[in-house]
Amino acid sequence: MAASASNSSSSEEEITLTVKWSGKEYTVRVCGDDSVAELKRRICELTNVLPKRQKLLYPKVGSKLADDSLLLSQLPLKSSLKMTMIGTVEDDIIVDQVDSPEIVDDFELGKDEVIDIKDKDVNKQKLRRRISIYKIELRNPCREGKKLLVLDIDYTLFDHRSPAENPLQLMRPFLHEFLTAAYAEYDIMIWSATSIRWVELKMGQLGVLSNPNYKITALLDHLAMITVQSDYRGTFDCKPLGLIWAQFPEFYSSRNTIMFDDLRRNFVMNPQNGLVIKPFRKAHANRDSDQELMKLTQYLLAIAELDDLSHLDHNNWELYSEDGPKRRRHA
Ligand SMILES: [Mg+2]
Numbered sequence: 001m002a003a004s005a006s007n008s009s010s011s012e013e014e015i016t017l018t019v020k021w022s023g024k025e026y027t028v029r030v031c032g033d034d035s036v037a038e039l040k041r042r043i044c045e046l047t048n049v050l051p052k053r054q055k056l057l058y059p060k061v062g063s064k065l066a067d068d069s070l071l072l073s074q075l076p077l078k079s080s081l082k083m084t085m086i087g088t089v090e091d092d093i094i095v096d097q098v099d100s101p102e103i104v105d106d107f108e109l110g111k112d113e114v115i116d117i118k119d120k121d122v123n124k125q126k127l128r129r130r131i132s133i134y135k136i137e138l139r140n141p142c143r144e145g146k147k148l149l150v151l152d153i154d155y156t157l158f159d160h161r162s163p164a165e166n167p168l169q170l171m172r173p174f175l176h177e178f179l180t181a182a183y184a185e186y187d188i189m190i191w192s193a194t195s196i197r198w199v200e201l202k203m204g205q206l207g208v209l210s211n212p213n214y215k216i217t218a219l220l221d222h223l224a225m226i227t228v229q230s231d232y233r234g235t236f237d238c239k240p241l242g243l244i245w246a247q248f249p250e251f252y253s254s255r256n257t258i259m260f261d262d263l264r265r266n267f268v269m270n271p272q273n274g275l276v277i278k279p280f281r282k283a284h285a286n287r288d289s290d291q292e293l294m295k296l297t298q299y300l301l302a303i304a305e306l307d308d309l310s311h312l313d314h315n316n317w318e319l320y321s322e323d324g325p326k327r328r329r330h331a
């Protein structure tokens with residue numbers, strides 16, 4: 001215990017960096033236990049250059065800054081030296097989403113490992129830092145007595161990889177019906193690992209932001225995510241719901257929040273609240289047969305009757321629908 005405490009105090013030390021980009025200098029504060037990916041996210045907040053568009057140059061580190069998983073404490077960074085960033089703000093965000101690097105396979109983390117990641121002090125601290133930096137903008141007020149549904153976009157609501165003349169061809173079937181039904185019991189937030197501009201554009205194109213039958217409470221993007229480290233899987237990004245709970249504690253908590261995502265690792269900071277949705281891919285072939293959102297509507301409405309969702313095992317959501325909530329409750 002003592003050894004790990006002293007370790008973490010040195011890696012938690014704050015480093016102030018000067019980053020030069022496009023003729024201007026920016027001050028970026030990071031910690032030793034932040035990864036290069038985290039640093040790029042900080043720079044993105046200041047410059048709007050997406051992390052994947054950034055090339056970072058720094059004296060004597062060679063190509064190490066190209067490795068997003070590397071921790072900054074492993075690099076000889078000094079406040080006296082300046083970092084240079086090369087990269088452009090995306091103009092064509094349509095093109096951007098097509099070539100976005102994405103790991104398609106959803107690797108499974110062991111159960112012990114999940115517990116380990118969410119309970120690690122370093123990750124809790126990252127979350128606290130993110131809470132202090134990222135402010136969720138409400139598009140519509142939180143509603144008293146409603147639960148919270150958080151939705152991923154890519155492969156959850158939309159097949160972002162298939163070509164199409166009209167984005168509506170790539171929309172998951174029953175999306176508007178699903179959101180309309182869910183809205184009766186849940187406030188709805190949409191959280192995508194892309195930029196907020198893309199989230200707004202995509203949701204706008206699908207008519208999600210202007211539908212008269214439901215309202216979207218907020219949109220969140222990649223800047224709200226944190227990078228965590230797994231002993232077996234290296235570093236990866238996840239979506240910590242604690243960021244939402246901290247900003248709206250009178251409305252949302254682990255007891256009334258459920259999140260749909262096709263990638264289980266996005267739930268790693270709150271595994272109990274995540275439901276892994278079957279990915280919607282190959283929209284042209286699957287458009288006529290995909291019924292996931294219909295089925296999930298039944299589940300969402302069934303569990304909405306419960307005061308506390310935190311004891312449910314969302315892995316078994318299909319069984320729950322078939323059982324019916326009443327039988328379950330008497331069991
Ligand atoms: Mg996804």
